[in-house]
Amino acid sequence: MEREDFGALLAQVMRRVMDAERPILTAHGLSMWAYSVLSRLADRPMETQQALAKSIGYDKSRLIALLDDLERDGLLTRQPDPSDRRAHTVTLTPAGKARLHAAKTDIHAMEDDLLAPLSPTEKRHLLSALPRLAQEP
Amino acid sequence: MEREDFGALLAQVMRRVMDAERPILTAHGLSMWAYSVLSRLADRPMETQQALAKSIGYDKSRLIALLDDLERDGLLTRQPDPSDRRAHTVTLTPAGKARLHAAKTDIHAMEDDLLAPLSPTEKRHLLSALPRLAQEP
DNA sequence: TATTGTTATACTCTATAACTATA
Protein backbone atom coordinates (compact mmCIF):
# COMPACT_ATOMS: atom_id res chain seq x y z
CA MET A 1 0.00 0.00 0.00
CA GLU A 2 1.88 2.99 -1.28
CA ARG A 3 0.08 5.75 0.60
CA GLU A 4 -1.84 6.11 3.85
CA ASP A 5 -5.60 6.56 3.64
CA PHE A 6 -6.68 10.17 3.66
CA GLY A 7 -9.67 9.12 5.74
CA ALA A 8 -7.51 7.31 8.28
CA LEU A 9 -5.27 10.35 8.65
CA LEU A 10 -8.28 12.60 9.11
CA ALA A 11 -9.68 10.25 11.74
CA GLN A 12 -6.45 10.31 13.72
CA VAL A 13 -6.20 14.09 13.66
CA MET A 14 -9.90 14.32 14.50
CA ARG A 15 -9.41 12.08 17.50
CA ARG A 16 -6.61 14.29 18.80
CA VAL A 17 -8.65 17.45 18.31
CA MET A 18 -11.71 16.00 20.03
CA ASP A 19 -9.68 14.68 22.95
CA ALA A 20 -8.29 18.18 23.43
CA GLU A 21 -11.66 19.84 22.93
CA ARG A 22 -13.73 17.78 25.33
CA PRO A 23 -12.22 19.07 28.60
CA ILE A 24 -12.36 22.65 27.34
CA LEU A 25 -16.05 22.39 26.49
CA THR A 26 -16.78 20.64 29.79
CA ALA A 27 -15.12 23.53 31.59
CA HIS A 28 -17.54 25.84 29.81
CA GLY A 29 -20.53 23.64 30.61
CA LEU A 30 -21.08 22.59 26.99
CA SER A 31 -21.33 19.29 25.19
CA MET A 32 -19.87 18.83 21.73
CA TRP A 33 -23.31 19.08 20.12
CA ALA A 34 -24.30 22.07 22.25
CA TYR A 35 -21.18 23.85 21.05
CA SER A 36 -22.05 22.88 17.50
CA VAL A 37 -25.53 24.37 17.85
CA LEU A 38 -24.29 27.62 19.39
CA SER A 39 -21.61 27.95 16.70
CA ARG A 40 -24.17 27.47 13.97
CA LEU A 41 -26.41 30.17 15.48
CA ALA A 42 -23.59 32.67 15.92
CA ASP A 43 -23.89 34.14 12.42
CA ARG A 44 -27.66 34.31 12.23
CA PRO A 45 -30.81 32.77 13.79
CA MET A 46 -32.25 29.63 12.24
CA GLU A 47 -35.78 29.81 10.84
CA THR A 48 -36.67 26.23 11.78
CA GLN A 49 -35.27 23.63 14.13
CA GLN A 50 -35.26 21.19 11.26
CA ALA A 51 -32.95 23.40 9.21
CA LEU A 52 -30.71 23.72 12.26
CA ALA A 53 -30.61 19.95 12.74
CA LYS A 54 -29.76 19.33 9.13
CA SER A 55 -27.05 21.95 8.93
CA ILE A 56 -25.08 20.43 11.80
CA GLY A 57 -25.78 16.81 10.82
CA TYR A 58 -27.89 16.05 13.86
CA ASP A 59 -31.26 14.35 14.19
CA LYS A 60 -34.29 16.60 14.56
CA SER A 61 -35.72 14.40 17.32
CA ARG A 62 -32.52 14.43 19.34
CA LEU A 63 -32.25 18.16 18.92
CA ILE A 64 -35.33 18.75 21.12
CA ALA A 65 -33.77 17.80 24.46
CA LEU A 66 -30.60 19.66 23.55
CA LEU A 67 -32.51 22.87 22.78
CA ASP A 68 -34.59 22.39 25.94
CA ASP A 69 -31.40 22.42 28.01
CA LEU A 70 -29.83 25.35 26.21
CA GLU A 71 -33.06 27.33 26.46
CA ARG A 72 -33.41 26.55 30.17
CA ASP A 73 -29.83 27.77 30.65
CA GLY A 74 -30.78 31.01 28.90
CA LEU A 75 -28.35 30.52 26.01
CA LEU A 76 -30.97 30.61 23.25
CA THR A 77 -34.65 31.25 22.67
CA ARG A 78 -37.31 29.49 20.60
CA GLN A 79 -39.95 31.76 19.12
CA PRO A 80 -42.91 30.61 17.02
CA ASP A 81 -42.77 32.12 13.56
CA PRO A 82 -45.82 34.44 13.25
CA SER A 83 -46.31 33.52 9.60
CA ASP A 84 -46.17 29.74 10.27
CA ARG A 85 -46.99 28.88 13.83
CA ARG A 86 -45.65 25.33 13.47
CA ALA A 87 -42.11 26.61 12.94
CA HIS A 88 -39.85 27.90 15.70
CA THR A 89 -37.06 30.38 15.09
CA VAL A 90 -34.02 29.63 17.22
CA THR A 91 -31.95 32.62 18.31
CA LEU A 92 -28.84 33.03 20.42
CA THR A 93 -29.23 35.19 23.53
CA PRO A 94 -26.49 37.60 24.70
CA ALA A 95 -25.61 35.00 27.35
CA GLY A 96 -25.37 32.38 24.62
CA LYS A 97 -23.10 34.59 22.56
CA ALA A 98 -20.89 35.23 25.59
CA ARG A 99 -20.67 31.53 26.47
CA LEU A 100 -19.85 30.63 22.89
CA HIS A 101 -17.21 33.32 22.62
CA ALA A 102 -15.52 32.22 25.83
CA ALA A 103 -15.40 28.60 24.72
CA LYS A 104 -14.27 29.47 21.21
CA THR A 105 -11.41 31.57 22.51
CA ASP A 106 -10.04 28.65 24.50
CA ILE A 107 -10.58 26.24 21.63
CA HIS A 108 -8.77 28.47 19.15
CA ALA A 109 -5.83 28.72 21.54
CA MET A 110 -5.73 24.93 21.75
CA GLU A 111 -5.94 24.63 17.98
CA ASP A 112 -3.13 27.13 17.45
CA ASP A 113 -1.04 24.99 19.75
CA LEU A 114 -1.91 21.87 17.83
CA LEU A 115 -1.16 23.48 14.47
CA ALA A 116 2.16 24.89 15.69
CA PRO A 117 4.28 22.16 14.01
CA LEU A 118 3.16 23.42 10.60
CA SER A 119 4.89 26.17 8.69
CA PRO A 120 2.84 29.33 8.04
CA THR A 121 2.49 28.33 4.38
CA GLU A 122 1.28 24.85 5.24
CA LYS A 123 -1.16 26.26 7.78
CA ARG A 124 -2.53 28.67 5.23
CA HIS A 125 -2.90 25.96 2.61
CA LEU A 126 -4.58 23.64 5.10
CA LEU A 127 -7.14 26.20 6.29
CA SER A 128 -7.91 27.17 2.72
CA ALA A 129 -8.20 23.60 1.43
CA LEU A 130 -10.43 22.15 4.14
CA PRO A 131 -13.47 24.38 3.51
CA ARG A 132 -13.41 23.40 -0.15
CA LEU A 133 -13.25 19.71 0.80
CA ALA A 134 -16.04 20.18 3.33
CA GLN A 135 -18.72 21.18 0.87
CA GLU A 136 -20.17 19.07 -1.91
CA PRO A 137 -18.80 20.15 -5.28
CA MET B 1 -15.55 35.11 15.40
CA GLU B 2 -12.84 35.79 12.88
CA ARG B 3 -12.08 32.25 11.74
CA GLU B 4 -13.89 28.93 11.48
CA ASP B 5 -12.94 26.21 13.95
CA PHE B 6 -10.32 23.83 12.66
CA GLY B 7 -12.14 21.04 14.47
CA ALA B 8 -15.47 21.93 12.86
CA LEU B 9 -13.88 21.93 9.41
CA LEU B 10 -12.26 18.57 10.08
CA ALA B 11 -15.60 17.17 11.25
CA GLN B 12 -17.34 18.28 8.08
CA VAL B 13 -14.69 16.80 5.81
CA MET B 14 -14.65 13.65 7.92
CA ARG B 15 -18.41 13.31 7.54
CA ARG B 16 -18.12 13.53 3.76
CA VAL B 17 -15.32 10.97 3.64
CA MET B 18 -17.17 8.52 5.86
CA ASP B 19 -20.41 8.90 3.90
CA ALA B 20 -18.47 8.03 0.75
CA GLU B 21 -16.54 5.22 2.43
CA ARG B 22 -19.42 3.34 4.01
CA PRO B 23 -20.99 1.97 0.80
CA ILE B 24 -17.58 0.99 -0.56
CA LEU B 25 -16.73 -0.98 2.58
CA THR B 26 -20.17 -2.58 2.64
CA ALA B 27 -19.61 -3.73 -0.93
CA HIS B 28 -16.42 -5.43 0.28
CA GLY B 29 -18.17 -6.97 3.30
CA LEU B 30 -16.31 -4.86 5.82
CA SER B 31 -17.36 -2.53 8.62
CA MET B 32 -15.42 0.65 9.33
CA TRP B 33 -13.72 -0.94 12.33
CA ALA B 34 -12.97 -4.15 10.45
CA TYR B 35 -11.26 -2.10 7.77
CA SER B 36 -9.36 -0.25 10.46
CA VAL B 37 -8.13 -3.54 11.96
CA LEU B 38 -7.08 -4.99 8.61
CA SER B 39 -5.27 -1.76 7.68
CA ARG B 40 -3.41 -1.75 10.94
CA LEU B 41 -2.27 -5.35 10.40
CA ALA B 42 -1.19 -4.75 6.81
CA ASP B 43 2.33 -3.63 7.71
CA ARG B 44 3.05 -6.20 10.39
CA PRO B 45 1.28 -8.58 12.83
CA MET B 46 0.32 -7.29 16.26
CA GLU B 47 1.86 -9.01 19.28
CA THR B 48 -1.21 -8.61 21.48
CA GLN B 49 -4.87 -7.82 20.91
CA GLN B 50 -4.58 -5.11 23.51
CA ALA B 51 -1.88 -3.32 21.51
CA LEU B 52 -4.05 -3.64 18.42
CA ALA B 53 -7.06 -2.19 20.23
CA LYS B 54 -5.08 0.73 21.55
CA SER B 55 -3.42 1.55 18.25
CA ILE B 56 -6.73 1.97 16.44
CA GLY B 57 -8.50 3.65 19.38
CA TYR B 58 -10.91 0.79 19.99
CA ASP B 59 -11.95 -0.97 23.18
CA LYS B 60 -10.23 -4.29 23.93
CA SER B 61 -13.52 -5.88 24.98
CA ARG B 62 -15.32 -4.82 21.81
CA LEU B 63 -12.43 -6.04 19.72
CA ILE B 64 -13.16 -9.68 20.64
CA ALA B 65 -16.34 -10.09 18.62
CA LEU B 66 -14.81 -8.19 15.72
CA LEU B 67 -11.76 -10.49 15.63
CA ASP B 68 -14.07 -13.51 16.01
CA ASP B 69 -15.88 -12.49 12.83
CA LEU B 70 -12.75 -11.69 10.87
CA GLU B 71 -11.14 -14.94 11.96
CA ARG B 72 -14.25 -16.94 11.04
CA ASP B 73 -14.15 -15.28 7.61
CA GLY B 74 -10.52 -16.38 7.25
CA LEU B 75 -9.15 -12.85 7.03
CA LEU B 76 -6.84 -13.12 10.04
CA THR B 77 -5.52 -15.63 12.57
CA ARG B 78 -4.98 -15.50 16.32
CA GLN B 79 -2.01 -17.47 17.59
CA PRO B 80 -0.96 -17.79 21.25
CA ASP B 81 2.49 -16.34 21.78
CA PRO B 82 4.78 -19.26 22.81
CA SER B 83 6.74 -17.06 25.21
CA ASP B 84 3.59 -15.68 26.93
CA ARG B 85 0.62 -17.96 26.49
CA ARG B 86 -1.82 -15.30 27.65
CA ALA B 87 -1.05 -13.13 24.64
CA HIS B 88 -2.35 -13.74 21.13
CA THR B 89 -0.54 -12.56 18.03
CA VAL B 90 -2.94 -11.35 15.36
CA THR B 91 -1.85 -11.86 11.76
CA LEU B 92 -3.42 -11.10 8.40
CA THR B 93 -4.02 -14.11 6.13
CA PRO B 94 -3.48 -13.94 2.36
CA ALA B 95 -7.26 -13.71 2.01
CA GLY B 96 -7.23 -10.83 4.49
CA LYS B 97 -4.53 -9.04 2.52
CA ALA B 98 -6.46 -9.54 -0.70
CA ARG B 99 -9.71 -8.25 0.81
CA LEU B 100 -7.94 -5.23 2.27
CA HIS B 101 -6.19 -4.46 -0.99
CA ALA B 102 -9.41 -4.62 -2.98
CA ALA B 103 -11.20 -2.30 -0.56
CA LYS B 104 -8.25 0.08 -0.34
CA THR B 105 -8.04 0.40 -4.11
CA ASP B 106 -11.66 1.53 -4.31
CA ILE B 107 -11.26 3.85 -1.35
CA HIS B 108 -8.20 5.51 -2.81
CA ALA B 109 -10.06 6.10 -6.05
CA MET B 110 -12.88 7.73 -4.12
CA GLU B 111 -10.40 9.85 -2.18
CA ASP B 112 -8.63 10.99 -5.33
CA ASP B 113 -11.99 12.10 -6.58
CA LEU B 114 -12.72 13.97 -3.40
CA LEU B 115 -9.32 15.67 -3.39
CA ALA B 116 -9.62 16.66 -7.04
CA PRO B 117 -10.60 20.29 -6.29
CA LEU B 118 -7.17 20.88 -4.74
CA SER B 119 -4.13 21.96 -6.67
CA PRO B 120 -1.20 19.50 -6.73
CA THR B 121 0.73 21.75 -4.34
CA GLU B 122 -2.15 21.95 -1.90
CA LYS B 123 -2.66 18.20 -2.07
CA ARG B 124 1.01 17.60 -1.38
CA HIS B 125 0.99 20.02 1.55
CA LEU B 126 -2.16 18.47 2.97
CA LEU B 127 -0.91 14.89 2.80
CA SER B 128 2.38 15.92 4.35
CA ALA B 129 0.85 18.02 7.12
CA LEU B 130 -1.81 15.59 8.35
CA PRO B 131 0.57 12.83 9.51
CA ARG B 132 2.45 15.36 11.61
CA LEU B 133 -0.80 16.59 13.15
CA ALA B 134 -1.93 13.01 13.76
CA GLN B 135 0.84 12.08 16.15
CA GLU B 136 1.49 13.60 19.56
CA PRO B 137 4.46 15.94 19.48
C1' DT C 1 -0.03 -9.50 42.62
C1' DA C 2 -0.57 -8.00 37.74
C1' DT C 3 -1.85 -8.76 32.96
C1' DT C 4 -4.24 -11.02 28.60
C1' DG C 5 -8.14 -12.30 26.66
C1' DT C 6 -12.86 -12.88 27.55
C1' DT C 7 -17.70 -12.35 29.10
C1' DA C 8 -21.62 -9.92 31.09
C1' DT C 9 -23.87 -5.91 31.88
C1' DA C 10 -25.20 -1.30 32.07
C1' DC C 11 -25.18 2.97 29.81
C1' DT C 12 -25.22 6.27 26.07
C1' DC C 13 -26.02 7.46 21.49
C1' DT C 14 -28.71 7.19 17.45
C1' DA C 15 -32.53 6.11 14.20
C1' DT C 16 -37.47 5.17 13.34
C1' DA C 17 -41.95 5.64 13.72
C1' DA C 18 -45.96 7.64 15.61
C1' DC C 19 -48.50 11.72 17.63
C1' DT C 20 -50.21 17.04 17.75
C1' DA C 21 -50.84 21.20 15.88
C1' DT C 22 -50.78 23.80 12.33
C1' DA C 23 -50.76 24.61 7.15
Next chain:
DNA sequence: TATAGTTATAGAGTATAACAATA
Protein backbone atom coordinates in the same frame (compact mmCIF):
# COMPACT_ATOMS: atom_id res chain seq x y z
C1' DT D 1 -52.57 15.89 2.50
C1' DA D 2 -48.27 17.49 4.13
C1' DT D 3 -44.95 19.60 7.37
C1' DA D 4 -42.73 21.38 12.21
C1' DG D 5 -42.06 20.07 16.47
C1' DT D 6 -42.43 16.55 19.82
C1' DT D 7 -42.54 12.01 22.19
C1' DA D 8 -41.69 7.04 22.77
C1' DT D 9 -39.23 3.22 21.79
C1' DA D 10 -36.13 0.00 19.88
C1' DG D 11 -31.55 -0.79 18.29
C1' DA D 12 -26.61 -0.01 17.81
C1' DG D 13 -22.56 1.52 19.78
C1' DT D 14 -19.71 2.08 23.83
C1' DA D 15 -17.68 1.76 28.53
C1' DT D 16 -17.06 -0.73 32.99
C1' DA D 17 -16.41 -4.27 35.87
C1' DA D 18 -15.66 -9.02 36.83
C1' DC D 19 -13.73 -13.60 35.53
C1' DA D 20 -10.23 -17.49 34.11
C1' DA D 21 -5.69 -18.48 32.64
C1' DT D 22 -1.10 -17.28 32.83
C1' DA D 23 2.84 -14.54 34.32
